[in-house]
Amino acid sequence: MSTQYVTFRIGDALYGVEVMRVSETLGHHARTPVPLAPVGIAGLVNLRGQVVMTVDLRPRLGLEALAPENESMMVVVEVEDGSISLLVDEVGEVLNLEDDQFETPPDTLPAHVRDLITGAFKLDTGLLLTLDVDAALAA
């Protein structure tokens, strides 16, 4: 069994989301910040007439949050009530990954990151961390 993943880079790490959940990847769009929004919500973007919320995973991953004016690529992901857009540094290729390469995250991973990262694929070039998009929203 194998599953296709859209890969992208945030900070130094490579992440992946199942290709079925991803509707598109986009370049930078200007974001409208939402004052008083929870940490990790990086504002709203206009996606061909739809208002889509952008999510910055950095704070959850223990990284510094992006500044509002920081340019960033986006991976648009389908969620229960519409779409959200994940801010990423760089979109990579779509990889076909064998399930036997998959391992659940180690117990040493802090709990709040553990919700987000469901596991890792062991690639030759390094690890690909798989994200639970719904958990990212629950932040």
Next chain:
Amino acid sequence: MDDIDDIVQEFLVESYENLDQLDQDLVALESAPSSRELLSSVFRTIHTIKGTSGFLAFSDLERVAHVGESLLVQLRDGQRQMDQHTTDVLLRMVDTIREILGRIESTGAEGGVEVDDVVAAIQRTLDGETAPAAPAAPSEAVEPAATATAAEPEPEPEPAPAPAPELAPEPAAHAAPTGGIRTATAPQPASASSITPPVGTPVSSSSTKDVPPTKDVSSSKEAPTGRSSGESSIRVDIGLLDELMRQVGELVLVRNQISQLAGFDSDADLTRSSQRLSLIASELQEGVMKTRMQPIDHIWSKMPRIVRDLAAACGVEVRLDMIGGDTELDRSLLESVKDPLTHLVRNAIDHGIETPAVRAATGKSSTGVLTLRAYHAGGQVMVEVRDDGAGIDPARVAAKALERGLKTAEQLDAMTSNEILNLVFLPGFSTAAVVTNVSGRGVGMDVVRSNIESIGGSVEVDSDVGRGTTWRLRIPLTLAIMPALTVRNGAEIYAIPQVSLQELVALDKQKTRDAIEHIGAAEVYRLRGALLPLVRLSDVLGQPQGDADSAVIAVLQADNQRFGLIVDRVLNNEEIVVKPLATQLKAIGIYAGATLMGEGQVALILDIQAIARRTLSGDIPDPDQRGADASASAAHDVQELLVVTAGAGRRVAIPLAAVTRLEQVPADRMELVGGHEVIQYRNAIVPVMRLARALGSFDGEHEDLSLVVFTRGDRTIAMVVEEIIEIVNDDGVERSAVDDIGLLGSIVLSGRVTELLDVPAALAQADPLFYTDEIDDVSSLTKTSEMAGV
């Protein structure tokens, strides 16, 4: 099989529509028994249902419709006159048919609905037994009826076995004098109609005469049939309309973008095309919006029946007037208005309109009038429910609020009667002396209000004791596109719905500093003499205040409160398309949605009601919280002080938190009562104390007196000071104890030594009871909104 289902589905939709019409027609028929149009309309409806149900093999349904039709034949052929009993029976038939249809809709078959009762009841009426008039009577007659119908599965029309007794009852006598008017008014419930559910006598001819004669015109226009005009209209799926609406919204946005782009380009062709696009998009938008509009009559049409049944149940006589039924509303809004409106109507009959005996005793006509009125006003639809009943007594409301623990006595004392009336919207409030099955369960008005507010509307109540009550619903025309004011704050654009906006006040930088004054920590602006509490949008959004050169106060109305929202700059008035927000952002509670600007930028729509509730002490504040806030600010190191002079150049500082108002009055308004000075102030006699005398000095003669007014609960004291100098911040510096009556010490303010007044001690000289602890501290909280100019 699918085809059959489609046919059944269509039959259901059509029949439901027809039944609604039938309800109306029957009730109207009762007050206008001789109307041929109504009779034939009713007859046609039942005939259609009977025919189709026979074709679809719904035998129970057919039986009910058949026997009903037989009764109608007699009515149509003049062998029988419409009376209350006949109406009751026919309405029961409608209810039964509706029940069967409901069963067919949910299960696909008609089984399980008890029809024998109704068939028997109608049959008895056919047979001329008008005696058992009670609407719910027939249970004892089940068996004979069942056997009767079983033995005779297809009871032939039975051409009036006893025509004589049916023609006899009173209505016949009334028909002659008023018949003309009845025929004219009855057949058109569309734009206005009136009914009289008779309780004692079948038809009260007096009330029928009350009907305004102006309706003849519209009725003659609509008289033939109020039904769908087959060839010129089609049925459209609601989902399709919603989708169209959404796409038009997108088109409007693209249009905005294109006009923006074309504006920069000097290409004449592009400009022309863009203008044309703009025009077409606007027209298309309007057209699509219209397709979703439905006259409010759509929900009003159920009211005559509700009023009739309820009036009978409550033992009152009610005439229902409906004005403006052709006022249109977006259909999704219409749905949301239905329940609140029905509740208000029920409430008006159950609690509002008195019994005929009571009405007669108070000199009113025995028939109460319930008026539903809808009209457009300022881009909104207003719907009024007015009764001429007993009205709502504020004293009773106050007593109930006290009893339910919703308000304390002190809070109630400080409220105007209008504010007290509005307490009926609090959850858990019901003024019904007796809990009835109609209303009065304490769930009602709060639900009405929250339902209306959830669609961006509002509800108000006005009441005159003894003269009636008016409920007023304000409803936006549509939800998808709304007019809004766009403003800039910091780097971002926000939209304020026009509905809440009253006016704009521009302030340049110089004025910003001077015109905005402070009461305690609160900023206020004098708007034509009245103090307007101010809220800074930056503060609401938790952002640093910019140092913009200018600012604009948007004067906003939310519920019953008015406040000014300070924004950096006003951009434009425009129609915005409302986009929903993700749940996480809705939860923040200050945004109503998002929209796209012409340049494609996303802008947030502010939820003004929520902001008002959040920033102003709302109308349901927690009293404990209030008390805590007040004491916290009193204990705080930095407090604001009102500096006044008190004779001989003495400067005295008064903690601003204790002050309610500042006033200037002519000296001759001072009067003497028993050797004490008093002043008439706001319809009360208020004791006056002179600060200078209290401090052992004396003040000179002035034409005008400067007053510092203190209010606590229902006690008020006016303190005369020589002059009001300024309001300063006490940073807790330089304070030295001075042992003197009425003073706490002295401090250095603005470089000068100022005495700090011991307010409780000073006021005790004028009114020893002023600072007793029983009085809940309400005054310090109301002052922000009440304080008037110096």
